[in-house]
Amino acid sequence: MTVVDEPGTLIASPGDPAYEAATHVFNLAGPLRPVAATTARTVDQVRAAIRHARAVGLGVRAHSTGHGAPAGRPMDGDLLIRTRMDGEVEIDAARRVARVPAGTAWAAVVTAAAAHGLAAPHGSAPTVGVVGYLLRGGLSFYGRKHGLAANSVLAIELVTADGEARRVDAASDPELFWALRGGGGGFGVVTAVEVGLFPAARVVTGAAYWPAAHAPRLLSAWRRWALDAPWEAGTSLRVMNLPPLPEIPPALSSGPVLCVDGVVLDAESGPGTAERHAADLLGPLRAIAEPVLDTWETTTTAAVLDAHMEPDEPIAIAGDHLLLREIGDDGAARLLDLIADPAGSPLVTAGLRQLGGAYAAPPAPGGALDRLDAAYAYSGAGVVMDAGSLAAIRDRCARVREALAPWDTGRTAPTFVEDSEQPQGHLSAEQIGELDRIRQRVDPDGLFRGDVTPNASSLI
Ligand SMILES: Cc1cc2nc3c(=O)[nH]c(=O)nc-3n(C[C@H](O)[C@H](O)[C@H](O)COP(=O)(O)OP(=O)(O)OC[C@H]3O[C@@H](n4cnc5c(N)ncnc54)[C@H](O)[C@@H]3O)c2cc1C
Known part of the structure; x- marks a missing residue:
């Protein structure tokens, strides 16, 4: 462990508890192994760490939570600064x-x-x-x-x-x-x-789940709605293969389920508009089949964080991502063959995030990446438990990539890229x-x- 000139700045080496704390990642599939690591809580500690890296000839990397860890380049030759800055929002x-x-x-x-x-x-x-x-x-x-x-x-x-x-x-x-x-x-x-x-004091948000046997009709109805959906609505449609864990309702883990989740913002055009927009989406889907679980409701914005049922503890995730044009009936059938396989799939979650609206037409020019010109962001991911599960995830991802190639824009959204080897555009x-x-x-x-x-x- 090296103590540098700024109080509290400890540059830690592999094996030090401070190194393990600074290199801690949420996505365990991307362990970080820099030459040295530090956790910075003040701007002066960041400056001291950068001075130290320069003095000893290391490059500098930064991270916050390690959700994107597998997407980064290897850290050989680098000092990692984990930013956990003091202060409140x-x-x-x-x-x-x-x-x-x-x-x-x-x-x-x-x-x-x-x-x-x-x-x-x-x-x-x-x-x-x-x-x-x-x-x-x-x-x-x-x-x-x-x-x-x-x-x-x-x-x-x-x-x-x-x-x-x-x-x-x-x-x-x-x-x-x-x-x-x-x-x-x-x-x-x-x-x-x-x-x-x-x-946005109030929103309509939640998730509805159906047995994946209904997936072809549900995906077709969702795509029809998505074509000219109001910009206030943002949803995803995924097939999930959930394990039988105590925290997962049995109705969701007894076979593949299709989930439609998201949010509808209270539009400026008056009370009740968000509920009407949500009903335009959910009514036709609920008419196809009764969901096995349906949590959509008018509530507060905090509930939007629960809608997608994300893991809250660190986990090893591997997967793939594409930005797609409208996939048509042919693309939809090819996608479902691979992600709604009645025999199960190593992809715990796979499906489409709805784009369009201000994603493609931002109100004003922004930064280097300010728009996504695609109909959907596809992502599919599984949980890595061992070499066998990783191989099965990679194989299924490759098959989905091949099946969807005719609709692949060749572009990607950086936050959805799962690992540094994946093609990026x-x-x-x-x-x-x-x-x-x-x-x-x-x-x-x-x-x-x-x-x-x-x-x-x-x-x-
Ligand atoms: C469960 C889960 C759900 C997700 N959901 C979404 C989603 O809905 N939408 C979406 O767009 N993405 C989503 N992501 C992806 C996520 O947005 C990216 O992985 C993002 O990069 C994470 O940022 P981070 O700071 O938490 O991660 P980190 O891994 O800590 O950082 C990722 C990269 O950001 C940069 N960085 C971080 N902190 C700093 C800093 N202080 N200074 C300079 N550079 C820095 C570095 O390049 C770093 O390598 C999800 C990921 C997971 C695991």
């Missing part, structure tokens, strides 16, 4: 802005915003870190109304390679602000973000050239080069 209700210290998970922002009748552009899991999600774009159930979550970022506080602490926004450094929002990383260690909130060649130029300006020695995601630089 601060809400400026008049401006509808939250200032969030790095290391904070979305659940804390949702709770703080809800006290003011506001909602935040969070994803499906309460435990996901705000910073990694926002820097990589961020797909929220609110995204069809408000666009990729990175478009809601108003300012980013970070320490750059020269050791300076900066607050970057559209006025102070427009090109770095552009690059930070979806540009693939490699610009510095983020210590806090300011993110815009929106009014977040950005255009022109954007990548521009990002390389900006990295050259703010990090001429390439201190943060290991952090750059594949397809975000032509120099690595």
Whole structure:
């Protein structure tokens, strides 16, 4: 263990308890093995760690919760800074802005915003870190109304390679602000973000589940609804193969089930609109077959965090992701053959997240990644228990990828990429050239080069 000049900054080596704490990840399929690691709670500790890395010739990597750990490059030759910055989420209700210290998970922002009748552009899991999600774009159930979550970022506080602490926004450094929002990383260690909130005292949210035997008709009805669904509605349709665990209702674990979950925002057009929009979606689905469980209801925004039934404890997840054009009846049949297999599937969850709306047409240009021009984000994932289960997951993922190839846009959403080997296509060649130029300006020695995601630089 090395103690550096700033109080509380401990640079830990493998085997130290502080190393294990700093390298702790939510997704256990991506263990992090940097040369050294530290947990930073203050901006000065981040600066001291960067100075130390420079002095001993290490690169610098940053992480928050490790939800995205398997998607990162190996950390050989790097010092890892885990950001768990001191301080609470601060809400400026008049401006509808939250200032969030790095290391904070979305659940804390949702709770703080809800006290003011506001909602935040969070994803499906309460435990996901705000910073990694926002820097990589961020797909929220609110995204069809408000666009990729990175478009809601108003300012980013970070320490750059020269050791300076900066607050970057559209006025102070427009090109770095552009690059930070979806540009693939490699610009510095983020210590806090300011993110815009929106009014939503009440929402309609939940999940409905049916035996997968009804999947062909349910998927067809959902796709028909999704074609011109209101932008206030954001949903996903998945087939789930859940294990018989005490916390899972038996009706959901006795065979593959199809789940439609999501949220409908209270529209500005008046009371009752959200309920009507939800009924337009759920009525035809409930008419096909009675759900075995149906939790959709009008409630508060906090409940949106429960709708997708995400794991709340660290777990080893492996999977795959594609951005798809409209798949038509042929694509739907091919997808269901593989994910709603009556014999079961190693993919615990696999299906489509509805895009369109403001995902494809954001109200104003944002950062490097500010839109997703696709009908659906496909993702499928299983739980890795051993080499055999990993091989089965990989094999099923490859078969889904092959079956859906005719509808694959070749683009990807960075937050949905499950591992660094997966083909990625977040950005255009022109954007990548521009990002390389900006990295050259703010990090001429390439201190943060290991952090750059594949397809975000032509120099690595
Ligand atoms: C159960 C689960 C549910 C999910 N649901 C959604 C969803 O609904 N929508 C969605 O879009 N994504 C979702 N994701 C993916 C998630 O958004 C990404 O994995 C995201 O990168 C996680 O950010 P993090 O900070 O928690 O993770 P980390 O693994 O800690 O960070 C990921 C990357 O972000 C960058 N980063 C993190 N902190 C810093 C920092 N302080 N400074 C600089 N760079 C930093 C680094 O490049 C790091 O490698 C989900 C993931 C899981 C496991």
